[in-house]
Amino acid sequence: MKKRLPLKVSVSGVRGIIGESLTPQIAARFASAFGTYLGPGQVLIGQDTRPSGTMLKKAVLSGLLATGxxxxxxxxxxxxxxxxxxHEKQARGAVVVTASHNPPEWNGLKFIGPEGLYLRRSQVEEFLDIFHQGEFTFVAAERIKSPLQEKNAGELHLEKILSRLKVRAIRSRGFRVVADCANxxxxxxxxxxxxELGxxxxxxxxxxxGQFAHQSEPVPENLGELCRRVKEFRADLGLAQDADADRLAxxxxxxxxxxxxxxxxxAVAHVLxxxxxPVAVNLSASMAIDDLAARxxxxxIRTRIGEINVVEAMLDEGAVIGGEGNGGVIWPEIHPCRDSLTAAGLVLEMLAESQKPLSVLAAEFNKYHLLKDKMDCPAELAFRAVVExxxxYQSEKISTLDGLKISWPDSWVHLRPSNTEPIIRLLAESRSAVRSxxxxxxxxxxIKSIIRKLV
Structure with missing residues (x-):
């Protein structure tokens, strides 16, 4: 009998497999808890393209309506x-039905506070306390609001991005671009x-x-078609998004x-x-960031993995640019969040102003080779393996801020049990791809040797 995977609850929201760990009943309960936490007011609801999104959205609608x-x-x-x-519309918050890069059988809910940021850790704890206790503030029939719909809402975001870019310089280059939006x-x-950028x-x-053409994570092994089309189209560059469009490769x-x-x-080089x-990035971001900061x-500032952790550090330290090494660029001039659209604009502006092809700009960073991998491992065993x-390696230079990062003068490895999947993520960087x-x-x-001894 196939083992059922549990619902994954983390600082970034909840994710599960539709029909197993994530059902309409669970989604409605989370929405009722969130509505109770926020209080009455307008709450935006959006979604990615997964076919299960409409079903979950209806459940979320019910839970929010029930709490006023x-x-x-x-x-x-x-x-x-x-x-x-x-943030722009001064809403009480938002719920987004998405499972990011997870496979199509997964879906999830992400919860956004009134600042237009993911909930901070303390806010998540308060919200989850309401959920687990089941103490929801349901309202009487006469206080139930009618849902609203807003079309073309995304144009405000594009207008803000365009207002901060050198649009004329980009248009003058007439770039040829292949874009893979991952459906x-x-x-x-x-x-x-x-x-708009010509x-x-x-x-x-x-x-x-919602039928993903390939695995939606924009990593090199998923971008074969994009690489081929860039050459065929004789493009200046190719852009690849993930399913919820906060990451860009x-x-x-x-x-x-x-x-x-x-x-x-x-993006960091261009903005600096x-x-x-200051620059704020997570523990897994490349040593190239440190080189740029030194220049x-x-x-x-290095933080735990997770967008909100980087964003909090950026706001606290007044960072001018930041992000995560998974293609998540955060430029607070637009909004303090990972944003593939902003990232695309910054890269095009850099190309326009430098008058250099992307391969030449990229060559400046080729002295580092950052590799990413993962291995299946139940969460409990993953955490015990990292502790061992x-x-x-306690005599080495280590960080336990998030998982375990072991650093040497010109290389490092980062081992981190995932909060959303039953895997351990492994990242390594050095001056040689072979060494990484x-x-x-x-x-x-x-890790495999440790797990064998644990089971």
Whole structure:
């Protein structure tokens, strides 16, 4: 009998497999808890393109209505757009039906507070206390509001991005761009942004049916079609989004997938060249960020994995740019959230102003090789394995801020049990791709050995 995976609850929301760990009843309960936590007022509801999204959205509508909130449906939109709109429209909060990069059988709920940010850890604890206790504030029939619908809500987000870019400089280059929207939530707004920036585009995977053309995580092994189309179209670059459009990966004009970490490095280099200030990134971001910060003589703040952790550090320290090494660029000039649309605009502006092809800009960062891998492992065993590795490597330079990161002068490895999937994520970076791969294989072997002793 196939083992059922539990509902994954983390600081970024909840995720589960539809019909197993995530049902309409559970979604309605979470929405009722969130409505109770927020209090009466307008709450935006958006979704990605998964077929199960409509079912969950209806459940969320019911839970919010029952607690006196007025849902405002904004449709299929990138999650950064919904974060931005929550703040701009002064809504009480937002719920987004999405499972990010998880496979199509998964879905989830992400909860956004009135600042247009994901809930902070203390807010999550308060919200989950309401959920677990089941103490929901249901209202009488006469206090139930009628849901609203807002069409073309994403145009406000595009207007803000365009107002902060050197649009004329980008348009003058007439860039040829291939965009892979992963049949996800960015399939409408990214093409619209590229048109506004005067790009000649070839669009792939822009179907809103929710049938992902490939695994939606924009990592090199999923971008074969994009690489091929960039060469065929003789494009200046290729852009790849994930399903909820908060991450961006790049393909250069030679049809080579550059890795998500390069997106962040390019954005940091471009912004610091115009405005100096602190940079905030998570533990897994490339050492290239430290090199850039040293060049511009600004500090780097390292945080736990998770967008809200980086955002909190950026707001506290007044960071001018930041993000996560998975292609999640955060430029607070637009809104403090990971945003593939903003990232695309910054990269195009950098190309326009530098007058250099993307391959040349990327070559400046090629001295580092950051590899990512994962291995299946039940959550309990994953955490116990990391604890044992921490004991074994306590004499090395380690960080236990999030999982276990072991650093040497010119390399590091980061081992982290996932909060949303039954896996351990392994990341390694060094000056050699071979060495980075050896680090990952060495620690995979060591983890397997530890797990065998634990079971």
């Amino acid at each position: 909130c007025q849902p405002v449906e904004v449709g299929v939109l990138p999650i950064p757009t919904i974060l931005f709109l929550t 996800g939530a960015g399939a409408t707004l990214l093409p619209q942004l590229l048109r 790009c000649e585009t070839l669009l792939i995977n822009t179907d809103l049916s 790049l393909v250069d004009e030679k049809g080579r997938a550059l890795g998500e970490d390069l997106t962040l490095a390019l 060249g115009k405005k100096r200030g 511009y003589r600004v500090p780097v 590795l921490r004991r074994r 791969r050896r680090l990952i294989e060495r620690f995979k072997k060591e």
